[in-house]
Amino acid sequence: MSIGARRLVVGAHYGLRDWLVQRATAVVLAIYLIALALLVVSSRPIDYDAWAGIFAPLGMKIATLIAFVALAYHAWIGMRDVWMDYVRSTAVRMVLQLATILWLAACLAWAVQILWRV
Amino acid sequence: MPQRRAIRNIGITDLVRYRLPVPGVLSILHRVSGVLMFVLLPWLLWLFDMSLRSEVGYQRLLQVAGGWSIRAILVVLAWAVLHHLVAGVRFLALDLDLGMTRPAARRSAWIVFAISLPLAAWVALIIFGVL
Numbered sequence: 001m002s003i004g005a006r007r008l009v010v011g012a013h014y015g016l017r018d019w020l021v022q023r024a025t026a027v028v029l030a031i032y033l034i035a036l037a038l039l040v041v042s043s044r045p046i047d048y049d050a051w052a053g054i055f056a057p058l059g060m061k062i063a064t065l066i067a068f069v070a071l072a073y074h075a076w077i078g079m080r081d082v083w084m085d086y087v088r089s090t091a092v093r094m095v096l097q098l099a100t101i102l103w104l105a106a107c108l109a110w111a112v113q114i115l116w117r118v
Numbered sequence: 119m120p121q122r123r124a125i126r127n128i129g130i131t132d133l134v135r136y137r138l139p140v141p142g143v144l145s146i147l148h149r150v151s152g153v154l155m156f157v158l159l160p161w162l163l164w165l166f167d168m169s170l171r172s173e174v175g176y177q178r179l180l181q182v183a184g185g186w187s188i189r190a191i192l193v194v195l196a197w198a199v200l201h202h203l204v205a206g207v208r209f210l211a212l213d214l215d216l217g218m219t220r221p222a223a224r225r226s227a228w229i230v231f232a233i234s235l236p237l238a239a240w241v242a243l244i245i246f247g248v249l
Contacts, residue, residue, distance in 0.1 A: 023210060023213065026206050027210070029203075030203060030206065030207065033199070047176075048172075048173045048176035051169060051170070051176065052170055055170060075152075075155075078149075078152045078153075078156070079152075079153070079156055082149065082153060107160060107163055110160075110163050110167070111163060111166075114163065114166055114167045114170060115170075117170070117171065
């Protein structure tokens with residue numbers, strides 16, 4: 001489907017960029033998750049003070065926020081692929097894609113609030 | 119011109135008897151686990167919020183996570199994260215043209231399950247308080 005005479009608005013015609021971003025964000029998330037798991041395991045037995053202590057330093061807040069941004073971008077590309085594969089109606093797909101973006105942006109804003117309250 | 123056989127997508131009812139090879143099972147589970155995490159993301163953020171908000175919130179989280187149904191969801195989520203992560207590492211290796219032959223791809227798919235399933239079982243034991 002196109003909007004106007006020649007603006008094609010369907011398909012993953014975003015070149016190599018999204019493909020590459022999905023891999024890059026995957027690496028960021030893998031490193032962050034493994035590091036967080038090691039941090040949690042090394043501070044066992046874990047209670048509130050130990051758990052909150054992990055996220056208290058500014059460096060950890062920033063690392064966690066970067067991980068959340070990577071997560072949102074990664075999830076966006078993945079969900080976009082899912083919508084493109086299974087939803088045939090362009091109009092419905094566009095609505096779902098926009099909803100996905102808004103949803104992820106909201107989650108990201110919430111994550112900032114959670115992190116900076118610790 | 120030789121007549122080519124028409125190739126069509128299989129119907130949704132054929133899915134039950136369609137025997138997917140192990141890398142195919144890994145791949146569709148990668149997608150299923152991804153969608154699952156996307157859907158449950160707000161719920162996870164809610165738990166994350168509760169855990170960090172205060173000592174009281176942390177204790178409330180432990181209470182909430184005490185129920186069997188919540189623990190079951192957490193186990194499924196833990197499996198989703200682990201499968202997505204380990205299978206994702208395999209996909210990154212494939213992107214680098216590593217293990218591209220069919221036997222190698224099947225072997226690496228089995229290895230992914232051999233890593234992710236025991237890890238998920240271990241986390242499940244922790245979640246259910248056995249460990």
